[in-house]
Structures are given as C-alpha cells and as structure tokens.
Amino acid sequence: MSSSSTPHHAATKKDGIPLGRIAGIRVYLAYSWFVIAGFTVIVYGPAVLVQFPYLGMGAYLVALCYALLLAVSVLVHELAHALSAKAFNWPTEKIVLNLWGGHTQFESFTSSPGRAVIVAMAGPASNFVLAGILAPVVFGGVFDGVVEMLANILMWANLLIGLFNVLPGMPLDGGRLVESAVWKATGSQDKGAIAAGWSGRGIAIALVIWVIGLPLLRGAPLDINLMLITVLVCGFLWMGASSSINHAKLRSRLYLVSAAGLAERAVGVPNSATVADVLAVSPAGSPAVVICGPDGKPQGVVDAGATAAVPAEAATTTPVTAVAHALAAGAYVPEWSKGQELIQYLARLEGGEYAVVDHNGLVTGLLRQQAVVTAITGKEARRSGRA
Incomplete structure (x- = not known):
C-alpha cells in the first residue's frame, strides 16, 4: 500500500473499473486485481474444501469472498490515507485497488515531515483497528463454520497488513518514517526518500534470505506458494524502493533546470529575412538564429550548416526559411522558467527545441531538450551509429 503525489491527470481506462466515489474520492478496481483474486481462489479454495468438504465447488466461492474482504481491507487502508490527508487540505485524486494491494494518488501539495508521517501511518493504523474489532468476534466464538473461518483469516490478514506496512522502507508506509526522520535531520526530503529507498531494498533482500535462503541452507523443503508470494512481494518492494531512489535523485537536480541557464544564446530574425541577414548577426553559426513570424x-530555427552552404552571390536572394526547420507550435518558453514547472510545460510540447524569450517577447536563447535531460540525469546523450 502506498501513496504518491503527482500532478492532476484525467481518469483513463488504464485506471481500471470505476467503483464510484467515497467522500468525494474516486475509487477504481485495477484489472491487475483479478490476478491476485484468481491466485487467492486457486490457493485457498482447496484448503477451504478440505476443512468444509460439504461445500463442494462452493469452497472456491468462499475463497473469492476472502479475496473481496481483503480488497475491502485495502480500501479502508487507502481511505485512511486519503481522509487524514484531507485534514491537511491535501487533495486526493483517486484510490486504485490493484495487484499489489492499492495506492492513493494525491494531487500536488506542500508536505512536511510530521504531516507525511501522520498520513502514512493512518493506513496501517486502520488495519490494526480492523484486527482489533475482529479479535473479540474470533476469540469469543461469536460465529462458527465458514463465517468464523473468514473472520479469523481476515483478522490475521489485517494484522499482517498493518505490520508489513510499518516496516521502515519504501514503498511501504513505514518508509515515510525513515524519509521524514532524515528529512527532519538534513532539511532535504530527497535525501530522506533516497535513504528510505535503500532501506526498502534492504528489507526485500532480508525477506528473501529469511523465507527462502535460510530454509535452503537448513535443507528444509520449500513451500512453493510461500516462495512465489515472497518473490512477488520482494520484487514489488525492490521496484518501489528503486523508483523512490531514482525519483529523489531526479528531484534533487531540478534546481539545475533553468531555461535561461541551459539555453544557448540566440537571436531572432523575421521570417522575411534572407541568408545575408542571418550571416550578419551570426557569421560563424553562433549565436543560434530563430525565425519569428509577423506577430x-x-x-x-536556422540550420547553420545549410546557411554556410548557400553561395555568397545567392545570400541576398535566398530566404531564411529555405535554410531553417520549423519549431513545434508554441515551442517557446519564458527565460525565467525553471524547475518542475519548466519540465511539466516542456512535456506538453512537441519537438526537441524551444525558443527562449524575455519579458518583451524577444528571443534570447535556444533551449534543446537534450540539455534539459542532461541537467536532470547528469548523463550525456548516448551517441548512436558507426564512426
């Protein structure tokens, strides 16, 4: 179970089957949920049949009921995240129940270490409350038969969900404790997220060693179902932890992303200009030259190579448009744009080049997509092709 903060996006079919709204929050059942539901029916159906042979094929229906009750438990967990966030005026975009349990997706908000912990811990706390409510029913012998079995399984499942989610590593809720502690100590949320990510990786490795490695060393037989579940869960933990680390590293470099800082110097010329006009302002191909319309x-953008190839005697009669390639519609940005705002804006534009303009709308630079990518990742573009 995890939560994430992202810019708002319209709902799509990829979210899954819409289940309606709870407290104004959209809830979806992802198609991947049917995988875990099917696994639950296949694994627990035979066990139910052994315990209650008179059920026949109905035993598999009971196993399906168990899968549905688990989904309800996850929904309660995610609602606890969403409703606690609502107390801090953090808008929740949606809740999605999926293969790995579920996640709550928030719109953009301003967080703090303390608030992040409260919202994160609300999820496991709700599972502990459910387990506590079911305990008197289970131990008091209120029900018997199939109902007692389902209540018993659900109580222990909620207890395990709560305990599992407080483990101190991303993408689990307990990872927020690590993130917030490091964030509070260093003043950097990104450092906290990286630390929590590495802690999550450590938990994944420890679980594999404990559940699979140690029994192998002792020569004990392995439970195939348990081994499969462990591999799936630890794979989920490793991917989530790695995602936390990578996203934090990218965020930590956002201060380097600035339209003015990353753009190469450029000048603008009207689209009625000639190659001779271009050579007058950029005799050696520098600064870059951007063509502007009447408005x-x-x-x-003028191609310096194509400009140099024009014969001198034809420079005054060759239009600038003959030695240029078009920019995508609206591919220009204010020179003061920077950080996440700039990246989100560029993501909506086509093409890989963007003119940079000042407050008066005059061209001051040319920003190339690869310069932004390099600033974010710290890696130069890979060259392709043969030398």
Whole structure:
C-alpha cells in the first residue's frame, strides 16, 4: 500500500473499473486485481474444501469472498490515507485497488515531515483497528463454520497488513518514517526518500534470505506458494524502493533546470529575412538564429550548416526559411522558467527545441531538450551509429 503525489491527470481506462466515489474520492478496481483474486481462489479454495468438504465447488466461492474482504481491507487502508490527508487540505485524486494491494494518488501539495508521517501511518493504523474489532468476534466464538473461518483469516490478514506496512522502507508506509526522520535531520526530503529507498531494498533482500535462503541452507523443503508470494512481494518492494531512489535523485537536480541557464544564446530574425541577414548577426553559426513570424512569435530555427552552404552571390536572394526547420507550435518558453514547472510545460510540447524569450517577447536563447535531460540525469546523450 502506498501513496504518491503527482500532478492532476484525467481518469483513463488504464485506471481500471470505476467503483464510484467515497467522500468525494474516486475509487477504481485495477484489472491487475483479478490476478491476485484468481491466485487467492486457486490457493485457498482447496484448503477451504478440505476443512468444509460439504461445500463442494462452493469452497472456491468462499475463497473469492476472502479475496473481496481483503480488497475491502485495502480500501479502508487507502481511505485512511486519503481522509487524514484531507485534514491537511491535501487533495486526493483517486484510490486504485490493484495487484499489489492499492495506492492513493494525491494531487500536488506542500508536505512536511510530521504531516507525511501522520498520513502514512493512518493506513496501517486502520488495519490494526480492523484486527482489533475482529479479535473479540474470533476469540469469543461469536460465529462458527465458514463465517468464523473468514473472520479469523481476515483478522490475521489485517494484522499482517498493518505490520508489513510499518516496516521502515519504501514503498511501504513505514518508509515515510525513515524519509521524514532524515528529512527532519538534513532539511532535504530527497535525501530522506533516497535513504528510505535503500532501506526498502534492504528489507526485500532480508525477506528473501529469511523465507527462502535460510530454509535452503537448513535443507528444509520449500513451500512453493510461500516462495512465489515472497518473490512477488520482494520484487514489488525492490521496484518501489528503486523508483523512490531514482525519483529523489531526479528531484534533487531540478534546481539545475533553468531555461535561461541551459539555453544557448540566440537571436531572432523575421521570417522575411534572407541568408545575408542571418550571416550578419551570426557569421560563424553562433549565436543560434530563430525565425519569428509577423506577430513576433518563434516559428523556426536556422540550420547553420545549410546557411554556410548557400553561395555568397545567392545570400541576398535566398530566404531564411529555405535554410531553417520549423519549431513545434508554441515551442517557446519564458527565460525565467525553471524547475518542475519548466519540465511539466516542456512535456506538453512537441519537438526537441524551444525558443527562449524575455519579458518583451524577444528571443534570447535556444533551449534543446537534450540539455534539459542532461541537467536532470547528469548523463550525456548516448551517441548512436558507426564512426
């Protein structure tokens, strides 16, 4: 069970089957949930049949009921995240129940170490409350037969869900404790997320060693179902932890992303100009030259190689548009744009080049997509092709 903060996006079919709204929050059942539901029916159906042979094929229906009750437990867990976040005016976009349990997706908000812990711990706390409510029913012998069995399994399942989620590593809720502690100590949420990610990786490795490695060393037989569940869960933990680390590293470099800082110097010329006009302002191919329309908006970028190939005697008669390629519609950004705002804006634009303009709308630079990617990742673009 996890939560995430992302910019708002419209709901799509990829979210799964819409189940309606609870407290104004959209709830979806992801198609991947049917995988874990099917696994639950296949694994627990035979066990139910052994305990209650008179049920016949109805035993598999009971196993399906167990899968549905688990989904309800996860929904309660995610609602606890969402409703506690609502107390801090953090808007919740949606809740999705999926193969790994579920996740709550928030819209953008401003967090703090203390608030992040409260929202994260609300999820496991709700499972502990459910387990506590079921305990008197189970131990008091209120029910018997199939109902007692389901109540017993559900009580222990909620207890295990709660305990599992407080483990101190991403993407589990307990990872927020590690993140918030490091965040509080260092003042950097990104450092906290990286520490929590590595802690999550450590938990995944420890679980594999404990559940699979140690029995192998002792020569004990392995439970295939338990081994499969462990591999799936630890795979989920490793991927989530790695995602936390990678996203934090990217966020930590956002301060380097600035339109003015990453753009190469450029000048603008009207689309009525000639190659001679371009050579006058950029005799050696520098600064870059951006073509602007009658309204002053950037339309294209001059190709320095094509400009140099024009014969001198034809420079005054060759239009600048003949040695340029077009920019995508709206591919220009204010020179003061930076950080996440700039990245989100560029993500909506086509093409890989963007004119940079000042407060007066005059071209001051040319920003290339690869310069942004390099600033975020710290890695130069890979060259392809043969030398």
